Amino acid sequence: MARFWIKFEEDKSSVFIAYFRSIGEEQEKAKKEAQEALKTIEHGLGDKKFFGGEKIGLADLALGWIAGWLGAMEESAGLKLLEPNMFPHLQTWIRNFKDVPEIKENIPHHDELLAYFKPLREKFIASSRS
Structure with a gap:
């Protein structure tokens, strides 16, 4: 199962990058594609604590960027992907992922990620306009 999620993340990462790098209609299109990928992840996770059950595993680590980075990407892009009701x-x-001691000790703080992503997004937007 971990192989599936690792491959899925690899295949779908480009839609999240497109969402982050784009504006307007292009960003809306990328948002829909990214949310479809998130729906697949949501369905695969189901009611389990982690992808493999009660313990964190390789699939969780492969998708861990969602827990750490996605919020800062959303805030920088100004468009929410991970709606709680969806x-x-x-x-x-x-x-659960962020509560794992090893993750909690090593995951970057949201403010640090924002400091990284905001200028990066501005750079992408400026280059797309020129």
């Missing part, structure tokens, strides 16, 4: 299992998984 993705309740993912919201719970994010909390």
Whole structure:
């Protein structure tokens, strides 16, 4: 199962990058594609604490960027992807993932991620306009 999620993340990462790098109609299109990917993840996770059950595993680590980075990407892009009412299992998984001591000790703080993503997004937007 971990192989599936690792491959899925690899295949779908481009839609999240497109969402972050684009504006207007292009961003809306990328948002819909990214939310479809999140729906697949939500469905695959189901009611489990982690993708493999009660313990964190390789699939959780492969998708861990969602717990750490996606919020800062959303805030920088000014467009929400991970709506709580659309993705309740993912919201719970994010909390569970961040509560794992090894993750909690090493995951970047939201403010640090914003400091990284905001100028990066501005750079992408400026280059797309020129």
